[in-house]
Structure formats: structure tokens, C-alpha cells
Amino acid sequence: MDGVTDLPYRHIYKKYGNPAVMYTEFASVEGLCRGAAQLLKDFLYDETQRPIVAQIYGTTPKFFRQMATVLCELGFDGVDINMGCPAKNVAHSGAGAALIKTPDLAQEIVRETKAGVEDWLQGIAVSDLPDITTEIAKIVQTRHDALPQAYQEKRAIPVSVKTRVGYDKPVISDWIPRLLELAPACIALHGRTLRQQYSGLADWERIGEAVELASGTNTLMLGNGDVDSLATAHERITTYKLDGVLIGRASFGNPYIFKEAVSVDDPSLFSIAIEHAQLFEDTYQQNDHYAFLPMRKNLGWYVRSIPNAKEVRAELFQANSGEQVRTILTRYGLV
Ligand SMILES: Cc1cc2nc3c(=O)[nH]c(=O)nc-3n(C[C@H](O)[C@H](O)[C@H](O)COP(=O)(O)O)c2cc1C
Structure with missing residues (x-):
């Protein structure tokens, strides 16, 4: 979550809550591929935080491809593409949730991101990438060299998508199959449209419909929206046959939300x-x-x-x- 899930937040939440997976804040592929090295601070993490997924957003497929290679080199366990952000500065440029309205571009972005992981496996180096500046390549190289050996090795890391049920109205039966065609490792689905922003309640029936559409595929389905406790999380997973849920706002100030049982010996x-x-x-x-x-x-x-x-x-x-x-x-x- 932008402005929230920075390195210290994730370290503390992993230590006291131990969620199964965490995502970084999102960073713009256009920004990074135009030389904004300061954005790399969003991709700082420590080894305790694994599995750790890096989230990126933007509209330019060739930049997603190059950033996927960069994220592999940085040792991430996955690359997630943001197709859910409703913020004006993101969606008005066609990125985030606006991609729901341009499914061809969304597909191209998933394809190119996967190709970037493949490029890395084939031996393409960050210094070979046309839009990555020497400054950024150097920082990435330094971080790569500091990784434990196992995370310096080539691994095919998964590419996933985080999205919403629609732009101004739910469009599950059109949108989800378009994503599934590209076989992302996972789709995390927030049960609101872009127009709803964060108002009203997440529509879990739409999330359930998406799960049906994905059944028989290898894409994991995560539901998201208003999960306020571990008990609710388990209930949603069972009711809607999900592979998991994401907990966002309810975690603020409470890493223990991810923990099965909190004892009196746990720190306050x-x-x-x-x-x-x-x-x-x-x-x-x-x-x-x-x-x-x-x-x-x-x-x-x-x-x-x-x-x-x-x-x-x-x-x-x-x-x-x-x-x-x-x-x-x-x-x-x-x-
Ligand atoms: C402050 C804030 C920042 C967020 N930043 C991101 C982001 O960078 N990427 C993303 O996929 N979702 C982001 N979200 C959306 C959340 O991941 C989540 O989809 C949404 O809050 C609904 O889940 P919740 O009800 O559990 O909070 C953000 C939400 C908030 C409140």
C-alpha cells in the first residue's frame, strides 16, 4: 500500500503477524525507466520479509518488461502489476484501474512483464536494458550482490495482477477471462469498482463469480475488501472458495491481525x-x-x-x- 507498506512496516508486520505474503508499495515503471532512481527506495526489503512481491504500475509495456528484469535482479519473489488503483494521478494516465477499460493494453502489459522475467532467465543483464540509466543499474547491481547466494540464482518468479471488479460497474465476466488468458500466477481482486473508490462495501458475490471463472486454471485467486479479522478472512476463503485474502486497512496499527492467537507474553x-x-x-x-x-x-x-x-x-x-x-x-x- 502506497505510503504505508515500506520496509520498516513490512519488517514489523512479518515479525509480529507473519502474513503469508506481503507486497511493496507500488512504483511507476515510467518513472523508473525515465531515470527516477529515488523510486528504488520502494523496493528496499530485508530477508525476513520473504516471500516479498514487488508491485509496479504504468501504461508502457516495454517499461514493464525492463522493470520485470530489474525486479528479478533485485531478488524479489514475485512481480505484481497494479490494475486497481483509482487515484487520479494514476488512473487518469490510463494506469491502475483504468486498465480495466483497455483490456488489450492490460494483456500486453502482462505478456511483456512475463517476457521480462524470461529475459532475465536467458541472461539479459540490467545494464543491457535500453531505458535503465547507468545510475539505476549500478544501484540494482549493488543490491543484487548483497543478496544471499540462493536469491542471486536465476529463478522463474511469478507474475500476478491486482485489480478491481470493474471501472464504473462490475464487469467480471468480460475482464477476468481477459486476464486469465495470460495465465497470471495470481489475481487479487478488490470487490469495488474504480468509481466506488473506497466507499460502500466490497462486493464479495462478484469476487465469487471471478473464482468460478478461474476454476480449472492454475491462477490463484485472492479476495480483497473490508476483511477486518482473521475469522472474517477464513470465512471469506471458505464461502467463496478462494486461495486466500488480502488484508489492507484493518492491519493499520495492528500487526497481530495476521496472527492466529496472541498471548499475554506477546509485546504490546x-x-x-x-x-x-x-x-x-x-x-x-x-x-x-x-x-x-x-x-x-x-x-x-x-x-x-x-x-x-x-x-x-x-x-x-x-x-x-x-x-x-x-x-x-x-x-x-x-x-
Ligand atoms: C493508503 C492506501 C494505499 C494503497 N496503496 C495501494 C497500492 O499501492 N497498491 C495496491 O494494489 N493497492 C493499494 N491500496 C488498496 C489496498 O491494497 C486494498 O485493495 C484496499 O484498501 C481494500 O482492502 P482493505 O479493505 O483490506 O483495505 C491502498 C489502499 C490504501 C488505503
Whole structure:
């Protein structure tokens, strides 16, 4: 999730919740293939986070192909194509959920992404790619060289798609077969249209229809939208015969949502908040333009269920370091 699932977030969520798979924030293939090296920060991860899938978005098939090769070189366990984002700056350019309206282009993008994985298996190097700058190729090479040996080896990583049930109305019976023709490893389906953005409720009956369409294929089907607990997740998986579900917003401030049973010996959400804040600082403080700001929303989420949340949050929103977060939470007797 853009602005949320950065390296520290994923590290903390894997450690305390252990979800089966996590995705990076999405990054633009056009941006990366036009030299925006700073976007590579979205593709930082650590070895604890596997299986880790990199998500990309855009409209230019040849850039998807090159980025797939780059992501293989970076050691990811999968490449996911975003065909679900409703944000204006994404969808107005024809990317994200707008691809539901241009299924030929969507198919071309899946085809080219798979071809990029194949290129890598055939020995194409990042430095051979026409639209990858020398600066980006160097960063990718350095990260590749730091990977454990097993992840430097050539492996055919899966290509998947994350999408919605439609653009302005559900179009499952047209849209899903077009994706299935390209045999993606997985389709994750959010049960809302682009027009709905995040309003109303996800339509799980449409998700169920998509599962029927995919039955007998090798494409895994994941449902998504409003899953608010592990119990709901299990219920949705059984009812709609899914291979799994994705949990998004309900995870904010609660890595334990992914955990079957939480014991009294498990650290409290407040001590996790301190660890998260410290990790955020340690991960990014060397970067140019470092700011603690993006961490603060997480802090607000961690304390949202306490009675004096408003007061504590107001203080946390002034914090600039892990140590300051510790001081505030200690003063309120939360740790
Ligand atoms: C802040 C925010 C950022 C998101 N960023 C992405 C993204 O980068 N890629 C993506 O596929 N979905 C993104 N989503 C959509 C979620 O993955 C998910 O489909 C949606 O929130 C519905 O699931 P939920 O009800 O479990 O949150 C984002 C959602 C939110 C709230």
C-alpha cells in the first residue's frame, strides 16, 4: 500500500503477524525507466520479509518488461502489476484501474512483464536494458550482490495482477477471462469498482463469480475488501472458495491481525510502536530529505483504541525519533 507498506512496516508486520505474503508499495515503471532512481527506495526489503512481491504500475509495456528484469535482479519473489488503483494521478494516465477499460493494453502489459522475467532467465543483464540509466543499474547491481547466494540464482518468479471488479460497474465476466488468458500466477481482486473508490462495501458475490471463472486454471485467486479479522478472512476463503485474502486497512496499527492467537507474553502494540519508530529512523535517517513524518500516521494507528487516544496522538504527531516516541508512551504509562 502506497505510503504505508515500506520496509520498516513490512519488517514489523512479518515479525509480529507473519502474513503469508506481503507486497511493496507500488512504483511507476515510467518513472523508473525515465531515470527516477529515488523510486528504488520502494523496493528496499530485508530477508525476513520473504516471500516479498514487488508491485509496479504504468501504461508502457516495454517499461514493464525492463522493470520485470530489474525486479528479478533485485531478488524479489514475485512481480505484481497494479490494475486497481483509482487515484487520479494514476488512473487518469490510463494506469491502475483504468486498465480495466483497455483490456488489450492490460494483456500486453502482462505478456511483456512475463517476457521480462524470461529475459532475465536467458541472461539479459540490467545494464543491457535500453531505458535503465547507468545510475539505476549500478544501484540494482549493488543490491543484487548483497543478496544471499540462493536469491542471486536465476529463478522463474511469478507474475500476478491486482485489480478491481470493474471501472464504473462490475464487469467480471468480460475482464477476468481477459486476464486469465495470460495465465497470471495470481489475481487479487478488490470487490469495488474504480468509481466506488473506497466507499460502500466490497462486493464479495462478484469476487465469487471471478473464482468460478478461474476454476480449472492454475491462477490463484485472492479476495480483497473490508476483511477486518482473521475469522472474517477464513470465512471469506471458505464461502467463496478462494486461495486466500488480502488484508489492507484493518492491519493499520495492528500487526497481530495476521496472527492466529496472541498471548499475554506477546509485546504490546505500544512497545511494537516504539520498535517500529526506531526501525524507521534507522532505515531512512541516512537518506537525503529524511523526515520522520511518514512514520507518524502509524503511531496514530497504534494508539487509536485507547481512551485518551486524541491526547496521546497529538503528542506523537510532534515526535521526530524512536526515542521521543518511547518517552511519550512511557509518560502515559503505556509501556
Ligand atoms: C493508503 C492506501 C494505499 C494503497 N496503496 C495501494 C497500492 O499501492 N497498491 C495496491 O494494489 N493497492 C493499494 N491500496 C488498496 C489496498 O491494497 C486494498 O485493495 C484496499 O484498501 C481494500 O482492502 P482493505 O479493505 O483490506 O483495505 C491502498 C489502499 C490504501 C488505503
